[in-house]
Amino acid sequence: SMHLFDVKNDFYGGYGIVGGHIPLGVGMAYAAAYNKEDSIVQLYLGDGAIHNGAFHEAANLSGLWGKEGLNPCLFILENNQYGMGTSVERATANTNLASKFDSYGIEHEQVDGMDIEAMVEVGRRATERVRETGKPYAIEALTYRIVPHGAADFLEKYRTKEEVRKWRERDPIGLLEKRLTDEGVEEDVLEKIREEAREVVADAVKFAEESPEPDLSELTTDVYASEMHVADAG
16 A cells, blocks of 8 residues: 555555655645645554654744745645554553644644544644645544555454454444435445446556556666766865
């Protein structure tokens, strides 16, 4: 997931260096304001990334530039309780992660990240607020990482199976399905939606598997300068 990138649709990717993208997003928001573009940056980060020094430096600049309406940046903090194999409680003295934005003059709010409708509502409202003011804003989505962090995290010794089972009852997709069923949506309609989602995933996997391997020369693309310019020292 950290290698997805789609400039045509204004999606500038994820990054393997945890927190490394935060200064880039804040800088992009400044550039949008500087160039008088009618756009904002939605900057996603996790409960692990917020403890990275890059977050604090970037958030400080965002709050500073935001005073002049020059940083239309919407921080979306996905607090899923665990940064890799370490719980929030074991990673920070202040577990109210949204409050960390107070240090940099960035207003914020919390939302139930397991409630899709709540997320859509706050996302739309906050997006318009940032677009209109040019000031940063932060949302902390309180959610949960149901699956292991990765392939090497199969045993998950840092949490109990009972904890995972309890949170799985609040799986946002399951909650939405129940809400739709309660509102009278028929099962065949839900199954059609599921099938459409499966087709999208299958098409993406097929495209990836059938795409040609990049040329070996790409290994050094953007790694080394192709030519050197030396300024005249005068």
